[in-house]
Amino acid sequence: MKIAVIGHVRFPIARPFMGGMEAHCWHLCRGLQTRGHDVTLFAAGDSDWGGKVESVMDVHYDREFPWHKWHGTPELTGHLDAAFERLLPRLAEGSFDVVHNNSLHRFPPRFAARHRIPMVTSLHVPPFDVLKRAVADGGAPWSLFTTCSQRQLGxxxxxxxxxxxxxxxxxxxxxDWPFSPEGDGTAVWMGRITPTKGTHLAAQAAKIAGIPLNIYGTIEDQGYFDTEIAPLINEGVQYGGHLQGVDLTEAIARASVLLFTPLWDEPFGLAAIEAMACGLPIAAVENGAIREVAGDAARYAGADAGELAKALREAIGIPRWAARERVERLFTVEHMLGAYEVLYGRAIDAVGHVSDVPSFEVFELPPALI
Structure with missing residues (x-):
């Protein structure tokens, strides 16, 4: 198939990944190409996944319009709207068999529904009003949606x-995340260092539990890091920088447990399955879909450092093989790509066989792809 993938344009789709959305889109493009598809990524012009990139804008928008300062402003909204207005005709004229939309922008789903463009839109975040209205308007037998967890579907x-x-x-x-049979007794935290990710709570819990903690990730909110994280750094809590590739994998695999501390409605938790693949059990703040993801390979707590410290002490005793087995069974890229390919086929077939009156027949994926 000739597939257009639209990336989220806040950050480049390139290593080192700024977050789970960028990692997902990068692996999606590479995985589809490996399976024989002709893939073009529409994203920020500074993206690099090893294949064709067509720019939606010259550079990712967070460089000029940092999200923490510009989110919801007319300036950022206008910047994005102008870029996607330019993009949509290129999708229609590109002779693509299907479009996989990861953009979180309101234009593509409505465009697909109106112009019978086969499209699968992946919703990677909790609902927000503008996009939720576009999703309600943009559903059709050829314009399909995915969420990464049952909680987010609801x-x-x-x-x-x-x-x-x-x-x-x-x-x-x-x-990319090979199994390591034993850890060194330390805890690890990885992700974007920003208040909603709860890095400070991980540091507080590790100190209470008396378990050394290494923190890895990009500092997205410098003020938060300086006021909430830096004062906690000492011999028991260390910041190891924004590692990538093998360096990050080896750092994670050495540890004995991952602290996962979302303070928002986390849609999935990519960091959790990456660590679990290496054999790390999870001590988690139970927000969003983490119990759906980690299951019995985790211990759970509320957003309280004392509760999380107790979960951390318990989680470190979970067998490492149990964490790895759960990822092998449920969360491989092969399962994900196979499920997407089924949906691509559904969307393509619907354009040629479904009338203009929407059909509300519920379709099912094979159990192996769920």
């Missing part, structure tokens, strides 16, 4: 029937 579609939506969990390449 949130986006108000726990009602979702005839054009399906859960497709995120998947990782197990070769």
């Amino acid at each position: 949130a986006w579609f108000d726990d009602a029937d979702a005839p054009f939506a399906r859960v497709v969990p995120n998947g990782i390449d197990l070769a």
